[in-house]
Every structure is written in structure tokens, then in C-alpha cells.
Amino acid sequence: MQTKTKKKLSENILDKFSIDFLRNQVLKNAYGNDDTVIAALDPRILLVWYLFLGLVPWFVNNLWFLMGCFLLVLVTTILARVAGLVLLLFGVGVFTQTGYLLVVSLFFGGNASTVVPLLILTLKVAVCSLASVTVFSGLDPDRLSNGLMWYGCPERLSFSISYAYRVLPMLMEEFQNILLSYRMRGNPPEHESFRGKVKYLIYQVRIVMHAFYPLMLNTAKRSRTTVEALEIKGYRYAAVNKSVKKMKLSTLKVTYNDLLFLAVSFLWIALSILASTLF
Amino acid sequence: MELAKKQTATQSQKLMIFVLTMALYGLATLFTELIPKFQVGAVEFSVEYFLFIPLTLAMLFDPLSAALGAATGELVFSEIMLGQFGGLGELEKFLTVTIGVYIAGRMVKNPKNRKMVGIAAITGTGLQLLMGTVVDILKVQLAVEDIEAVAGLPESVCATEGLAFLNDLLFSGILFCLLPTLFLVPKLYGKIEPLLGMRPRDEKTGLGGINGKVVIGAVAAFAAAAGAELLASSGTPLIEWEAEWAESGKALALGIVVAAAVVVVALVVLKELAVRRNRMEQ
Numbered sequence: 158m159q160t161k162t163k164k165k166l167s168e169n170i171l172d173k174f175s176i177d178f179l180r181n182q183v184l185k186n187a188y189g190n191d192d193t194v195i196a197a198l199d200p201r202i203l204l205v206w207y208l209f210l211g212l213v214p215w216f217v218n219n220l221w222f223l224m225g226c227f228l229l230v231l232v233t234t235i236l237a238r239v240a241g242l243v244l245l246l247f248g249v250g251v252f253t254q255t256g257y258l259l260v261v262s263l264f265f266g267g268n269a270s271t272v273v274p275l276l277i278l279t280l281k282v283a284v285c286s287l288a289s290v291t292v293f294s295g296l297d298p299d300r301l302s303n304g305l306m307w308y309g310c311p312e313r314l315s316f317s318i319s320y321a322y323r324v325l326p327m328l329m330e331e332f333q334n335i336l337l338s339y340r341m342r343g344n345p346p347e348h349e350s351f352r353g354k355v356k357y358l359i360y361q362v363r364i365v366m367h368a369f370y371p372l373m374l375n376t377a378k379r380s381r382t383t384v385e386a387l388e389i390k391g392y393r394y395a396a397v398n399k400s401v402k403k404m405k406l407s408t409l410k411v412t413y414n415d416l417l418f419l420a421v422s423f424l425w426i427a428l429s430i431l432a433s434t435l436f
Numbered sequence: 437m438e439l440a441k442k443q444t445a446t447q448s449q450k451l452m453i454f455v456l457t458m459a460l461y462g463l464a465t466l467f468t469e470l471i472p473k474f475q476v477g478a479v480e481f482s483v484e485y486f487l488f489i490p491l492t493l494a495m496l497f498d499p500l501s502a503a504l505g506a507a508t509g510e511l512v513f514s515e516i517m518l519g520q521f522g523g524l525g526e527l528e529k530f531l532t533v534t535i536g537v538y539i540a541g542r543m544v545k546n547p548k549n550r551k552m553v554g555i556a557a558i559t560g561t562g563l564q565l566l567m568g569t570v571v572d573i574l575k576v577q578l579a580v581e582d583i584e585a586v587a588g589l590p591e592s593v594c595a596t597e598g599l600a601f602l603n604d605l606l607f608s609g610i611l612f613c614l615l616p617t618l619f620l621v622p623k624l625y626g627k628i629e630p631l632l633g634m635r636p637r638d639e640k641t642g643l644g645g646i647n648g649k650v651v652i653g654a655v656a657a658f659a660a661a662a663g664a665e666l667l668a669s670s671g672t673p674l675i676e677w678e679a680e681w682a683e684s685g686k687a688l689a690l691g692i693v694v695a696a697a698v699v700v701v702a703l704v705v706l707k708e709l710a711v712r713r714n715r716m717e718q
């Protein structure tokens with residue numbers, strides 16, 4: 158009975174973790190939440206905000222200040238309604254970056270005094286990643302790339318961002334189709350015993366590697382089509398032309414909401430600085 | 437015939453290679469980011485490196501475009517799209533991937549020569565991993581303040597990083613970089629180039645092996661990578677600044693708070709006024 162439920166549970170988790178699920182999560186992350194408070198803000202303002210919260214915590218070792226920053230980015234992450242998968246990845250990432258260090262240093266003869274510096278380190282990592290989660294998954298990809306372009310990032314980068322979001326669902330679908338066709342024609346080894354399981358794993362990895370062969374050829378064709386279509390529109394000349402850039406960026410506008418967002422964040426940071434001087 | 441002599445792709449072909457590598461490697465890194473990792477003690481079993489994709493493409497096409505495409509793809513797909521962008525620190529990964537892939541691509545003169553392909557694949561992977569390890573060790577040594585006070589931390593960091601390097605090189609390096617590259621390069625050779633309207637690379641059209649210029653460029657880029665990563669995680673000057681205001685700055689901090697509050701109130705009032713004005717106009 159127990160083994161049955163256990164089996165069911167693992168099947169359930171595996172079901173959820175299919176390629177379709179991943180695709181949906183990525184798409185939801187990119188386009189699903191453009192009606193939030195964060196998404197409505199000006200990308201330039203958000204990038205400045207991110208620059209502060211992504212850099213300054215690394216240089217400060219005060220627990221109160223870091224706590225304040227952490228609460229601030231926590232609130233903005235909730236406001237941005239980030240997809241669940243991204244938050245899960247964030248949790249795992251923070252643990253593997255510093256959590257394991259804690260365990261290892263205890264093993265090598267550390268004690269409770271190890272905890273405080275590592276807590277500070279963990280908070281630093283958490284603040285930076287949550288700030289980036291807010292900005293980079295809260296914003297529409299096009300607005301994000303416009304914002305980056307305004308700051309003079311190379312055109313290649315903003316092109317890559319817009320292109321990546323558009324091409325990813327197609328690529329994922331194609332990869333899945335190729336995998337399925339391999340699976341249909343293939344004859345997987347038995348995976349009841351341990352030996353069989355190892356063989357099965359090797360078989361799966363081999364299929365994934367083999368699947369990249371047709372995928373590479375197909376993508377090569379597609380990228381040629383893409384580049385030729387871009388060339389017809391005069392992409393390489395437009396990319397460096399100033400008046401084209403100006404037209405592209407004319408949609409960006411700073412409103413009172415943006416300034417208010419900055420001011421409230423600033424107030425909160427100032428309060429946490431005050432707290433760090435008082436205690 | 438000028439084109440046939442040197443393997444210099446035209447600008448738009450370079451862009452094609454860039455787009456191709458970016459899309460493929462981005463997709464692969466997205467998967468690796470999502471696949472859970474198994475950890476047995478300090479040894480990690482993960483499908484970490486799909487580096488065989490850019491390695492293969494760098495050996496077949498223009499290495500620099502492929503290397504830059506791979507690094508950009510990783511940055512955009514797995515960092516920015518999933519919201520894991522680490523700021524300045526990402527520069528380190530960007531540059532190490534670029535160096536590793538570029539050098540591996542330059543090493544191969546004739547993709548039909550399997551031995552050379554294998555050596556180049558494992559060299560590129562090893563270089564990338566080694567640079568990452570060195571930077572990681574330096575980073576933790578500098579990031580955690582008064583590291584000597586934390587008993588056992590320096591040794592443990594060196595031990596775990598060294599183990600991780602060996603594990604990555606032997607496990608991911610051979611399984612996920614060497615073998616697939618050996619399989620894919622001969623298979624794709626002569627088939628994928630016409631799709632981009634190019635001639636296959638051979639002894640005559642190759643870019644030439646590694647020379648002093650490449651090495652110097654790689655070393656400079658690595659120094660920049662290490663510098664960026666350390667800058668992102670150290671920050672000695674600002675710690676002193678912080679200590680200053682911690683002593684004498686209560687009044688200053690209070691002043692900042694008051695100023696910020698005033699700004700917030702002023703903005704709220706201004707916004708209200710603007711909204712009301714809009715309504716009046718309507």
C-alpha cells in the first residue's frame with residue numbers, strides 16, 4: 158500500500174516536471190504578468206533601482222541594513238507575481254551557494270561563530286538574486302531590452318533578449334518532438350534491476366545527445382532565415398543608426414509612479430540605515 | 437576566391453553563427469538550470485555542461501562568433517529569463533566560457549582529425565572549469581570577512597572547490613563534452629555548413645593554430661573576469677565608509693530618513709494634483 162502511494166507520488170512529481178510544464182512556466186514568467194505594479198514601471202528606473210540593490214549589499218556587512226534590503230526586495234518580488242518555478246530555483250540556488258558551506262565548515266571544526274558571517278553572506282546573495290528576479294522576470298522582455306538599450310548596452314544584447322523569448326517556445330517544442338520520435342523508434346532497456354536502471358539512464362542521456370544532431374541542423378536553417386529576414390530590413394545598419402534608436406525608445410516615459418517607487422524604496426533603505434546606527 | 441582562402445565568414449554569416457549558437461546553447465543551459473542536482477557528499481552529479489554544443493560549432497565555424505554566442509545565450513536564457521542575473525559577477529562566466537570555447541575552436545585545423553577534436557574539446561572544458569575554480573577560491577577567501585576567524589573555512593573551501601573541479605572535469609567533462617563532441621563534429625562536418633552558405637573548414641581554410649596573440653588575449657580576458665568577480669564580491673573600501681557612519685552618523689541617518697519622507701509626501705501630493713488636473717480637463 159505504502160509503496161503504491163509512494164510510486165504514485167513520484168509519478169505525480171515527474172508528471173509535473175514535463176517539458177510542457179517548463180515551457181508554460183517560462184512563458185508565464187515572460188509574458189504572464191504584465192499587469193502588475195512592477196511591470197508598469199519604467200525600465201530605466203527599475204534598472205537604476207536594481208543597480209543599487211544588486212551592488213551595495215555586497216559592500217555592507219551590517220545585519221540590520223541587509224535585513225532591511227531583504228524585506229524590501231521580498232515585497233517587490235511579491236508585487237511582481239513571479240512564477241513559482243523561478244522562486245523554487247531561487248531557494249535552491251541560495252542554499253547551494255552558501256548553505257552547503259555552513260555544513261562543510263562545521264565538519265572541518267567550525268562552531269556557532271561560523272553562523273553569523275554565513276548568515277550575512279546568505280542575506281547578501283538573497284538580496285541580489287531577489288532584486289534581479291524582480292527586475293528581470295517582472296518586466297516584459299521588450300521593455301527590458303529597451304531599457305538596456307537606453308543605457309547604451311550593445312544592440313546585440315537587446316536583440317538577443319527579444320529573440321530569445323520568441324524563439325524559446327518553438328525550440329522547446331521542436332526538441333520535444335525530436336525526443337518523442339526517437340523514443341517511438343527506440344527500444345529502451347529494461348529498468349527493473351539496478352544494473353538495468355544504470356543502463357536506462359545511459360540510454361536516456363544518449364538519446365538527448367543524439368537529439369541535438371537534427372536540432373542543430375534545423376536551427377542552422379532557421380537562423381539563416383532569421384538573419385536573412387533581418388538583413389532585408391537593414392538590421393545591421395539600423396542597429397547603429399541614432400535616429401532609429403531614438404524612434405525605438407520614444408515609448409519610454411517616466412511618470413510620478415516611477416518616482417514614487419524610487420522614493421519609497423529610498424525611504425525604506427534610509428530607515429534601515431537608521432536602524433543600523435541605533436542598534 | 438578571397439573568401440575561400442581564409443575562413444573569414446561574412447558579417448551576416450557571423451551573425452548567423454551567433455544566433456545559432458545562442459539559441460542552442462541557451463536552450464541547453466535552461467535545461468541544466470532546471471534539472472535537479474544530485475549531491476553525494478561534496479561530489480556533485482549534475483548535467484552541468486552542455487558545453488559540447490558551442491564546442492562543436494566553434495570547431496566547424498568561426499570560433500569567435502560561436503564563443504560569444506554561447507556566452508550570450510547562457511546569459512540571456514538561463515540568467516535573465518529565469519531572473520537569476522547576478523550582476524557584475526556574471527561577467528566572469530561570460531568571459532570564461534568565451535575563452536574556453538574560442539581556444540578549443542582555434543585548436544582544430546581540420547575537423548576530420550578526431551584526435552585533435554578530442555584534445556581540443558577536453559582542453560576547452562578544462563580551461564573553462566579551471567578558471568572558474570580559481571576565481572571561486574579567490575572569491576570566498578575575500579568575500580567572507582575575517583576568514584581566519586572562521587575555523588576550518590579556508591581549507592574547506594579549497595577542498596570542496598578542488599573536488600568539484602576534478603569531479604566536473606571527469607564526470608561532466610568526459611560524458612557531456614568529450615564524447616558528444618567526438619560524435620557530433622564528424623557527423624555534422626560538411627552537412628551543416630551549406631545550410632549557412634559556407635564552405636567546410638579544412639587545412640587550407642582554417643584560421644591557423646594558437647599563437648601568442650591568442651594566449652595574451654585569453655590571459656587579459658581572464659584577468660578581467662577575475663577582477664570583475666572579485667569586485668562584485670569583495671568591497672573593502674566601502675566597509676570602512678560604513679564604519680564611519682555607524683559611529684557618528686545617527687543624526688545624518690535621521691536627516692536622510694526625514695528627507696526621504698518629505699520626498700515621498702511631495703510626490704504623492706504632486707501625483708494627486710496631476711490626477712485632479714486631468715479630471716478637470718476632461
